[in-house]
Amino acid sequence: MSDTEIRTYAERSRTETAEQTEQEESTEGISTCPECNARLEADTEHGETVCTECGLVVEDDAIDRGPEWRAFDSAEKDQKSRVGAPTTNMMHDKGLSTNIGWQDKDAYGNQLSNRQRRKMQRLRTWNERFRTRDSKERNLKQALGEIERMSSALGLPENVRETASVIYRRALSENLLPGRSIEGVATAALYAAARQAGVPRSLDEVERVSRVDKMELTRTYRYIIRELNLEVKPADPESYVPRFISDLELSDETERRARELIESARNAGVLSGKSPVGLAAASVYAAALLCNEKVTQNDVSEVADISEVTIRNRYKELLEASEVVTA
DSSP states (O other), X not given: OOHHHHHHHHHHHHXXXXXXXXXXXXXXXXXXXXXXXXXXXXXXXXXXXEETTTOOEEEOSOOOOSOSSOOSSHHHHHXXXXXXXXXXXXXXXXXXXXXXXXXXXXXXXXXOOHHHHHHHHHHHHHHHHHHOOXXXXXXXXXXXXXXXXXXXXXXXXXXXXXXXXXXXXXXXXXXXXTTSOHHHHHHXXXXXXXXXXXXXXXXXXXXXXXXXXXXXXXXXXXXXXXXXXXXXXXXXXXXXXXXXXXXHTOOHHHXXXXXXXXXXXXXXXXXXXXXXXXXXXXXXXXXXHHTTOOOOHHHHHHHHTSOHHHHHXXXXXXXXXHHHHHO
């Protein structure tokens, strides 16, 4: 091809590109049909913009900016998506940074040489330093690690961990941490999140896995609730019943009777001013007796982490309330 032909071909290409751009700009932003002023509609199947009245094709060969695959449910959509893991509040950088794996192996699974291992260790060190650029990020990283550790120990679901992370982030952004420990605020956030999600844990259970004592936990919890205006309902004794039933390996009939005993006590006004954990444990023990299942007060006491005296006092009150309501 000669130089003249090359120049002619380049000029023709530029002319066609300019005409196409001019056509796109002329149709861009048009919301009504130029012929009948009717409403335009995008036909994604054919890549056209057409008039809903006269059928005039205003624009064709539209660019499909969606994925090339189809999905028929959310699980299939997540499986086919190639944008990486979703962001999460359970990580201080919301999971957007890059992690260097701890295995000293290459892409083929072969062990790295000593020189390469030392190099990767230096890269990991600098990567950790870059991920936490200031004191707030280091604070958040430590707190979210505490929340994850305590959640695993207490068997709390992922939605509780996510909520606790959001509560701690709010406390950090509103400058509520000065004068309080990171562990104390993290524990209070987790306790509040479990209460909000309807899977509460008692203060004794939370204290057992936390690095702060009960007094600091309760004081920090009240402060966080007040300053952040969190709506936390009083713990319902029924929310503890399924966990106690599962740990004691009792039947569904016993669980149903325990819920009925709590409901009867609520109607009789017996629940007011009493520990929800003690009421739940007493209802489980009383329901097991009514269903002829073998369980001792000591067994229930160990599962619920309360004294046997509390169970004896509360289960008698529950039975009396049930008889009053039945009568």
